[in-house]
Amino acid sequence: MSSTKAEARPKPHITDTPITWANWHQHVNWLNCVFIIGIPLSGCIAAIWTPLKWQTALWAVIYYFCTGLGITAGYHRLWAHKSYSASRPLELFLALCGGGAVEGSIRWWSRDHRAHHRYTDTNKDPYSVRKGLLYSHFGWMVMKQNPKRIGRTDISDLNENAIVVWQHKNYVHVALGMGVIFPAAVSGLLWNDWVGGLVYAGIMRILFVQQATFCVNSLAHWLGDQPFDDRNSPRDHVLTALVTLGEGYHNFHHEFPSDYRNAIEWWQYDPTKWFIWINKKMGLAYNLKQFRSNEIEKGRVQQLQKKIDQKRTTLDWGTPLEQLPVMEWDDFKEQAQTEGRALVAIAGVVHDVSGFIADHPGGKALIQSGVGKDATAMFNGGVYNHSNAAHNLLSTMRIGVIRGGMEVEIWKRAQAEKEGIPAKDE
Amino acid sequence: MSSTKAEARPKPHITDTPITWANWHQHVNWLNCVFIIGIPLSGCIAAIWTPLKWQTALWAVIYYFCTGLGITAGYHRLWAHKSYSASRPLELFLALCGGGAVEGSIRWWSRDHRAHHRYTDTNKDPYSVRKGLLYSHFGWMVMKQNPKRIGRTDISDLNENAIVVWQHKNYVHVALGMGVIFPAAVSGLLWNDWVGGLVYAGIMRILFVQQATFCVNSLAHWLGDQPFDDRNSPRDHVLTALVTLGEGYHNFHHEFPSDYRNAIEWWQYDPTKWFIWINKKMGLAYNLKQFRSNEIEKGRVQQLQKKIDQKRTTLDWGTPLEQLPVMEWDDFKEQAQTEGRALVAIAGVVHDVSGFIADHPGGKALIQSGVGKDATAMFNGGVYNHSNAAHNLLSTMRIGVIRGGMEVEIWKRAQAEKEGIPAKDE
Ligand code: HEM
Ligand code: HEM
Ligand SMILES: [Fe+2]
Ligand SMILES: [Fe+2]
Ligand SMILES: [Fe+2]
Numbered sequence: 001m002s003s004t005k006a007e008a009r010p011k012p013h014i015t016d017t018p019i020t021w022a023n024w025h026q027h028v029n030w031l032n033c034v035f036i037i038g039i040p041l042s043g044c045i046a047a048i049w050t051p052l053k054w055q056t057a058l059w060a061v062i063y064y065f066c067t068g069l070g071i072t073a074g075y076h077r078l079w080a081h082k083s084y085s086a087s088r089p090l091e092l093f094l095a096l097c098g099g100g101a102v103e104g105s106i107r108w109w110s111r112d113h114r115a116h117h118r119y120t121d122t123n124k125d126p127y128s129v130r131k132g133l134l135y136s137h138f139g140w141m142v143m144k145q146n147p148k149r150i151g152r153t154d155i156s157d158l159n160e161n162a163i164v165v166w167q168h169k170n171y172v173h174v175a176l177g178m179g180v181i182f183p184a185a186v187s188g189l190l191w192n193d194w195v196g197g198l199v200y201a202g203i204m205r206i207l208f209v210q211q212a213t214f215c216v217n218s219l220a221h222w223l224g225d226q227p228f229d230d231r232n233s234p235r236d237h238v239l240t241a242l243v244t245l246g247e248g249y250h251n252f253h254h255e256f257p258s259d260y261r262n263a264i265e266w267w268q269y270d271p272t273k274w275f276i277w278i279n280k281k282m283g284l285a286y287n288l289k290q291f292r293s294n295e296i297e298k299g300r301v302q303q304l305q306k307k308i309d310q311k312r313t314t315l316d317w318g319t320p321l322e323q324l325p326v327m328e329w330d331d332f333k334e335q336a337q338t339e340g341r342a343l344v345a346i347a348g349v350v351h352d353v354s355g356f357i358a359d360h361p362g363g364k365a366l367i368q369s370g371v372g373k374d375a376t377a378m379f380n381g382g383v384y385n386h387s388n389a390a391h392n393l394l395s396t397m398r399i400g401v402i403r404g405g406m407e408v409e410i411w412k413r414a415q416a417e418k419e420g421i422p423a424k425d426e
Numbered sequence: 427m428s429s430t431k432a433e434a435r436p437k438p439h440i441t442d443t444p445i446t447w448a449n450w451h452q453h454v455n456w457l458n459c460v461f462i463i464g465i466p467l468s469g470c471i472a473a474i475w476t477p478l479k480w481q482t483a484l485w486a487v488i489y490y491f492c493t494g495l496g497i498t499a500g501y502h503r504l505w506a507h508k509s510y511s512a513s514r515p516l517e518l519f520l521a522l523c524g525g526g527a528v529e530g531s532i533r534w535w536s537r538d539h540r541a542h543h544r545y546t547d548t549n550k551d552p553y554s555v556r557k558g559l560l561y562s563h564f565g566w567m568v569m570k571q572n573p574k575r576i577g578r579t580d581i582s583d584l585n586e587n588a589i590v591v592w593q594h595k596n597y598v599h600v601a602l603g604m605g606v607i608f609p610a611a612v613s614g615l616l617w618n619d620w621v622g623g624l625v626y627a628g629i630m631r632i633l634f635v636q637q638a639t640f641c642v643n644s645l646a647h648w649l650g651d652q653p654f655d656d657r658n659s660p661r662d663h664v665l666t667a668l669v670t671l672g673e674g675y676h677n678f679h680h681e682f683p684s685d686y687r688n689a690i691e692w693w694q695y696d697p698t699k700w701f702i703w704i705n706k707k708m709g710l711a712y713n714l715k716q717f718r719s720n721e722i723e724k725g726r727v728q729q730l731q732k733k734i735d736q737k738r739t740t741l742d743w744g745t746p747l748e749q750l751p752v753m754e755w756d757d758f759k760e761q762a763q764t765e766g767r768a769l770v771a772i773a774g775v776v777h778d779v780s781g782f783i784a785d786h787p788g789g790k791a792l793i794q795s796g797v798g799k800d801a802t803a804m805f806n807g808g809v810y811n812h813s814n815a816a817h818n819l820l821s822t823m824r825i826g827v828i829r830g831g832m833e834v835e836i837w838k839r840a841q842a843e844k845e846g847i848p849a850k851d852e
């Protein structure tokens with residue numbers, strides 16, 4: 001209506017307008033839908049009529065691993081994180097196989113992934129799990145995104161890499177060629193199964209690789225432990241690792257993103273790490289980065305400490321000493337004996353053990369022998385060296401502290417006064 | 427030879443004389459050997475010629491559990507630890523079945539066991555694992571013991587219990603009756619298998635019950651974790667629990683011996699606890715003692731803290747601040763810029779990042795932008811909010827502290843001086 005106003009303001013991005021029945025189709029990223037829903041689904045339907053040869057099945061599994069590694073060892077650990085360096089042949093292999101996973105170009109993927117690490121869980125995170133598990137899984141691709149919302153990152157290194165630039169420019173050819181034509185051609189030429197190769201090693205395999213690697217953004221931010229940091233969402237879980245070729249130790253990964261490993265223990269499942277390591281042995285990968293284990297262990301210790309401190313605050317540790325009333329030694333003795341309360345003084349603190357005499361594992365007689373007395377020595381080994389548990393229990397029975405130390409100190413002071421020497425703190 | 431001398435000193439106990447070829451047979455406790463080696467072994471040999479009926483096999487397993495519970499729920503948790511109270515019928519059942527395990531009378535067993543708890547791992551412990559795993563398993567029964575060595579304990583409560591006293595006085599009859607005659611009679615009278623009952627439900631079953639319960643003294647002091655206290659040998663392990671009807675959570679048990687449970691989680695294997703609990707539901711057991719979970723969790727937290735503290739001392743946390751040289755702000759600037767060292771000041775501390783510039787995950791340019799400057803804000807979110815791992819790494823690069831705070835403080839002081847207001851601490 002008022003065209004001048006509309007010209008003055010730039011037209012708002014579609015993501016800034018609420019979704020309605022009228023505009024919902026504008027919110028959807030239809031191209032992505034074709035790639036991650038349409039094609040995979042069509043493969044599932046085609047599979048109903050396509051017989052599966054064992055050679056094709058085997059080849060689909062092998063090619064699944066190749067294209068999966070293209071993403072994990074290539075897109076992720078090599079290009080997004082520079083956690084090692086690769087020779088040209090290895091780069092080419094990873095760029096082609098990664099393209100065959102049909103998850104976008106290296107350049108596009110790595111830019112988003114760097115933003116994901118720099119702005120984890122914030123609005124600038126392209127696949128923030130705070131927006132829902134399904135959103136982080138593939139909702140962020142199905143729906144259009146405002147490119148301005150996503151955090152800015154430096155990808156100058158990628159723009160200087162000839163293979164990355166070439167793959168980005170020719171992405172549609174690479175995706176089509178490596179995603180469907182190449183796997184179909186292999187099974188077509190070698191065991192004459194063009195259709196099976198297309199459906200199983202091509203399309204169905206794309207479905208599995210996509211869903212598996214998407215789990216790094218959803219499952220790995222949702223399921224598992226947080227041994228290194230719990231301020232953000234990344235988590236470690238063996239299930240996620242099994243699904244994602246070893247990317248499941250994601251709490252570690254977000255804390256030490258430049259480490260070429262995701263799993264640091266030899267017995268954990270991280271085939272991507274093994275793949276990189278083998279390439280190193282073959283001279284194709286070098287400069288594998290590893291965080292010093294000292295730093296890793298420090299992180300673990302600090303996080304454990306944090307958990308313990310949280311736990312500690314939920315427990316009853318007895319009245320703190322500074323909140324206890326101060327008692328005179330003579331008052332203690334009087335109350336313990338005359339008034340018949342079962343008070344025991346241990347290490348300068350008065351405890352009311354009335355409710356525990358009958359339950360005392362050492363018997364009624366022994367605990368009663370401490371009533372109205374300084375039982376420090378008895379309790380700490382003179383009669384029985386009580387366990388840590390007994391000390392803990394004792395601290396919940398505190399009712400006061402004795403002024404100026406215990407019997408011995410008071411006796412010494414009295415002696416000193418008698419002899420005319422002034423006591424220190426009076 | 428000099429008989430007067432010999433009369434003056436009491437004759438030394440056999441255990442105080444060294445073992446020789448001449449006296450070794452005097453060191454052996456032959457009676458015990460018959461009970462725990464001779465009879466069981468004879469059963470194994472007899473089994474070679476004795477056919478096994480399925481009814482007898484089933485009965486042997488059932489009776490194995492009955493006699494095992496006699497030891498664990500009876501001898502151990504009821505009489506040695508008074509962790510619950512039992513009605514007379516239940517006491518009788520436990521006293522008879524426990525006798526059928528052929529491990530000595532309640533009175534003898536509980537006295538030793540109380541000494542084991544009070545003097546764990548010391549010379550007064552009757553089956554101290556410090557003397558070897560085999561010794562703690564059954565060496566202490568095979569070889570004679572000096573009764574004076576074993577720690578004294580109070581068993582007045584047991585001496586007042588009619589069933590305990592009766593069982594002790596008639597122990598040989600009970601052991602024989604319940605150990606062999608009763609199990610043989612059951613299978614003899616019910617399915618006419620006297621010999622099989624004697625060999626399998628009697629003798630072979632004794633062998634298994636004995637070896638299994640002996641594991642509490644050996645395996646449970648040797649294999650597993652120490653979640654509550656690591657000053658003594660007791661350990662928690664599910665394997666020991668499986669073998670010993672649930673007595674394998676032995677670290678817990680030594681810390682909380684008056685708790686009727688050994689396993690505190692519902693999913694842990696502690697059939698002895700379940701047995702006691704069912705008896706409670708049937709009105710046969712009451713007054714089941716349980717340590718407050720607050721105390722249990724306190725123990726767990728403290729032990730974990732101890733482990734963390736130990737771990738912490740093995741790690742490099744960077745030079746402590748108080749050991750760093752003090753630098754002037756101007757010296758820092760000069761050294762960082764003129765001398766070309768890559769020094770970055772963050773939170774009042776000077777760091778030498780020279781060796782890290784090339785590896786910086788945020789790129790060379792960003793880290794270099796902090797050289798010679800107060801990069802506190804940049805490092806803590808101004809440009810990028812570094813992870814905990816980055817803070818840890820940074821602390822290992824410390825080389826000095828700035829005198830009198832950072833740039834801002836120094837600038838403020840200079841301003842104040844210009845205006846003639848004396849700075850506070852000069
Ligand atoms: C005042 C003099 C006391 C004496 C002489 C004494 C003596 C003993 C003895 C001899 C035992 C060993 C029982 C056995 O294993 O056979 C024992 C156990 C125990 N006593 Fe005391 N006790 C005293 C006070 C207390 C107090 C005030 C508490 C309150 C917390 C307490 C708590 C325990 C606990 C929890 C045990 C079980 C074993 C352990 O956890 O260490 N005792 N006591
Ligand atoms: C002085 C100014 C500095 C700036 C402006 C800066 C900036 C950055 C940025 C932007 C990132 C994010 C990289 C990404 O995920 O894309 C980063 C990561 C990192 N920086 Fe710095 N950095 C500075 C100094 C340092 C220093 C002195 C250290 C030494 C410990 C350091 C250690 C790290 C580490 C370990 C990472 C990896 C991510 C993390 O663990 O937080 N940075 N830095
Ligand atoms: Fe992530
Ligand atoms: Fe990553
Ligand atoms: Fe024990």
Ligand SMILES: [Fe+2]
Nearest residue numbers: 502543679683
């Ligand atoms: Fe015990």
